[in-house]
Amino acid sequence: MINQASRHYDAIIVGAGFSGIYLLHKLRDAGFNVLLVDAASQPGGIWYWNCYPGARVDSQVPLYEFSIDEVWKSWTWSERFPGWEELRAYFRHVCDTLDLWPMMRMGTRVKSAHFEKEAKRWRLHLDDDVIISTQFLLPALGFASKPYLPDFPGLEDFKGQWFHTARWPQEGIDLADRRVALIGTGASGVQVAQEAAKSAKKLTLYQRTPILALPMRQEKLSKINQEREKQGYSAIFEKRRQTSGGFECQSLEVSALEVDKKERDAHFEYLWQRGGLRFWYHNFADLLSNREANRHAYNFWRDKVRARIADPDLAERLAPADPPHPFGTKRPSLEQGYYEIFAQDNVALIDLRSTPILRVKPHAIETVDGEMECDLIVFATGFDAGRGGLSDMNITGANGLSLSQAWKDGLRAYLGMAVSGFPNMLFSYGPLSPSGFSNGPSSAEVQGDWICDFLVWMRNNEQDLFEADPAAEAGWTEIVAQAGEMTLFPEADSWYMSANIPDNKRQLINFPSLSIYAALCDDVAEKGYHGLAVENISTKETT
Numbered sequence: 001m002i003n004q005a006s007r008h009y010d011a012i013i014v015g016a017g018f019s020g021i022y023l024l025h026k027l028r029d030a031g032f033n034v035l036l037v038d039a040a041s042q043p044g045g046i047w048y049w050n051c052y053p054g055a056r057v058d059s060q061v062p063l064y065e066f067s068i069d070e071v072w073k074s075w076t077w078s079e080r081f082p083g084w085e086e087l088r089a090y091f092r093h094v095c096d097t098l099d100l101w102p103m104m105r106m107g108t109r110v111k112s113a114h115f116e117k118e119a120k121r122w123r124l125h126l127d128d129d130v131i132i133s134t135q136f137l138l139p140a141l142g143f144a145s146k147p148y149l150p151d152f153p154g155l156e157d158f159k160g161q162w163f164h165t166a167r168w169p170q171e172g173i174d175l176a177d178r179r180v181a182l183i184g185t186g187a188s189g190v191q192v193a194q195e196a197a198k199s200a201k202k203l204t205l206y207q208r209t210p211i212l213a214l215p216m217r218q219e220k221l222s223k224i225n226q227e228r229e230k231q232g233y234s235a236i237f238e239k240r241r242q243t244s245g246g247f248e249c250q251s252l253e254v255s256a257l258e259v260d261k262k263e264r265d266a267h268f269e270y271l272w273q274r275g276g277l278r279f280w281y282h283n284f285a286d287l288l289s290n291r292e293a294n295r296h297a298y299n300f301w302r303d304k305v306r307a308r309i310a311d312p313d314l315a316e317r318l319a320p321a322d323p324p325h326p327f328g329t330k331r332p333s334l335e336q337g338y339y340e341i342f343a344q345d346n347v348a349l350i351d352l353r354s355t356p357i358l359r360v361k362p363h364a365i366e367t368v369d370g371e372m373e374c375d376l377i378v379f380a381t382g383f384d385a386g387r388g389g390l391s392d393m394n395i396t397g398a399n400g401l402s403l404s405q406a407w408k409d410g411l412r413a414y415l416g417m418a419v420s421g422f423p424n425m426l427f428s429y430g431p432l433s434p435s436g437f438s439n440g441p442s443s444a445e446v447q448g449d450w451i452c453d454f455l456v457w458m459r460n461n462e463q464d465l466f467e468a469d470p471a472a473e474a475g476w477t478e479i480v481a482q483a484g485e486m487t488l489f490p491e492a493d494s495w496y497m498s499a500n501i502p503d504n505k506r507q508l509i510n511f512p513s514l515s516i517y518a519a520l521c522d523d524v525a526e527k528g529y530h531g532l533a534v535e536n537i538s539t540k541e542t543t
Ligand code: NA7
Pocket: 144, 150, 151, 165, 183, 184, 185, 186, 187, 188, 189, 206, 207, 208, 209, 331, 352, 380, 381, 382, 383, 493, 495, 500
């Protein structure tokens, strides 16, 4: 039985990760009647779904947290790069501290959302058959909410267990003494591999493209040291909004080609020793735009990694003489002893470029070289990034067109937030914004502040309907494409290019700089939110 709309809200947020929680906090404080809905039973976004062994964040403390004073002042991390359990606990702390629970409806999936043209409001059908409505719809699904499962023939007949890393059972899976087949070597694959190698009877890692992984340099954090470091937090939080990646610093202004080898290697070495993603975001100015500069970085990385691998064949597969793609155009991951696991007797690497998978058999994976038995298959094969989760929400706009249909020829969105034909909808952390390229909380706060300011502006100006202007939307989509052309990103078959999903249109799905993005959004706001047509429904005045 369907319960008709029992509640109408000013705004409904979908998603309880960083972007959704931040929006909830901001909009509640701004006086909006707001509800947050999430399919997960606990907040945390990807840290709810990605609870596989070893799952942890690749941004170091204090970058990967909210800049909200009462939250960070009352929270202490135990590790420099926290794991999923601690991240989940952090989200509970955020909701407790900000008293957000009463506005959260967890464990509820939005089955569909459609814009009612007459009533000029969004109606949401929830999976418990409740229907709710809202003036503003704010999907905040993250870029990685729809896992990608390649279509390997025979999987349905597999007699063991199989899981995607992003749909790991909440009760956990013991890897000890299992014969684990792991497909994929992105950030998730590396983390699972490191854990599985410790206890699995056999770990077979199926690699299509070698990951260009960087040393994490994990550290335990003491409360007392952290309290001392907190004196610098406000400055770091301010700074991270002003950098291209949302980190505490960004690329140097100097080209890798302007300095001699000694100086260049000294900087590479400095970044390497400091660890984390710095080799990616604090490198030379042209790391991601000049092939020669990029090659210097790759060669440095390759030689560092090869020095850790005794077997030359293995070294060539994990760190090839020539780069599989320009360094950093696929997301590097962080590793803790990843390259050493391949020397263990219980670990094997299969290179799918020379040895493709033919099919899954009831107890094995068959490649062109024969069968390798396994009783657990782990798919660390990534996501339909950016668009997948939004498409699955079955969003239908004012003209009866679904968002998937609207995007069939490619993604388009004004400022990476608003889509023409979908009035009163803004997504945070969505495609064509800096989301995938930048540190999550930094981007979530920049967009969350902007969205909240805009809705307050609408209220103050007695406007209640907005929609992206198609020309402005096309202009923004072109800006993102052009920004991409200035970089080496188009050279990789990455999820950044939407090239990891067979049928998606190849296009850069993220704006490549958070600081420039924030400045452009601020400019739009200062000029009266141009590019967004606004309307007062009662008086029908349009600006
Ligand atoms: P990623 O980074 O998208 O990695 C997916 C991995 O799966 C990658 O190694 C892919 O190889 C591999 N893959 C994908 N499809 C296949 C098929 N059909 N056969 C074999 N291998 C395949 O996902 P993650 O979950 O690791 O990380 C997602 C993001 O989370 C990450 O970028 C960070 O921002 C955090 P490929 O490279 O395409 O050859």
